[in-house]
Amino acid sequence: EVQLVESGGGLVQPGGSLRLSCAASGFTFSNYWMTWLRQAPGKGLEWVANIKGDGGDQYYVDSVKGRFTISRDNAKNSLYLQMNSLRAEDTAVYYCARDPNYDDRGGVFDCWGQGTLVTVSS
Amino acid sequence: EIVMTQSPATLSVSPGERATLSCRASQSVSSNLVWYQQKPGQAPRLLIYGASTRAIGIPARFSGSGSGREFTLTINSLQSEDFAVYYCQQNNNWYTFGQGTKLEIK
Numbered sequence: 001e002v003q004l005v006e007s008g009g010g011l012v013q014p015g016g017s018l019r020l021s022c023a024a025s026g027f028t029f030s031n032y033w034m035t036w037l038r039q040a041p042g043k044g045l046e047w048v049a050n051i052k053g054d055g056g057d058q059y060y061v062d063s064v065k066g067r068f069t070i071s072r073d074n075a076k077n078s079l080y081l082q083m084n085s086l087r088a089e090d091t092a093v094y095y096c097a098r099d100p101n102y103d104d105r106g107g108v109f110d111c112w113g114q115g116t117l118v119t120v121s122s
Numbered sequence: 123e124i125v126m127t128q129s130p131a132t133l134s135v136s137p138g139e140r141a142t143l144s145c146r147a148s149q150s151v152s153s154n155l156v157w158y159q160q161k162p163g164q165a166p167r168l169l170i171y172g173a174s175t176r177a178i179g180i181p182a183r184f185s186g187s188g189s190g191r192e193f194t195l196t197i198n199s200l201q202s203e204d205f206a207v208y209y210c211q212q213n214n215n216w217y218t219f220g221q222g223t224k225l226e227i228k
Contacts, residue, residue: 107213112165
């Protein structure tokens with residue numbers, strides 16, 4: 001069974017940092033693009049960043065460029081999101097998701113974790 | 123950025139009836155359109171990709187159609203478990219989501 005489990009969320013002050021983790025199981029992790037998405041309380045979904053299976057390529061939404069870093073450790077079947085210079089508008093549930101890259105086109109997220117809440121507040 | 127607009131914001135339908143949800147893109151996304159279902163307190167669940175291809179395990183009562191800028195998700199014979207929020211998302215030029223349609227019991 002495919003499973004994604006996020007951890008690392010919590011309360012952080014504006015300007016602070018947090019590192020999210022996502023533990024994957026049930027599939028060959030290194031074969032898949034992986035993605036972080038977020039959902040502000042009561043709001044819709046937003047793609048945040050993604051990373052190729054070998055870790056060689058990473059992409060970000062403009063609002064987090066230069067502040068967030070996505071990475072992975074294929075030996076540990078784990079995905080990470082390092083978040084620096086956090087702002088109130090980064091408050092959200094953060095999900096990791098798998099991207100099977102159907103037809104060589106990314107952006108179809110077929111399995112999601114349960115999410116971890118990040119709250120940025122003083 | 124491609125803006126996705128869903129309508130209506132809330133749709134009230136009786137169990138057993140058909141629901142039709144709409145999604146419009148600010149520019150053509152070809153057939154690169156995805157639908158998700160989200161229930162309260164849960165992560166989204168992939169329903170449809172490529173505008174009309176059902177994901178693994180998705181019942182046949184869910185169908186997607188459209189191309190270019192206009193898309194539709196149709197749910198036939200609504201079951202109690204289908205009442206949820208539905209999001210469309212384009213994956214033609216990066217990835218952006220609609221604001222969601224809440225499908226509620228009439």
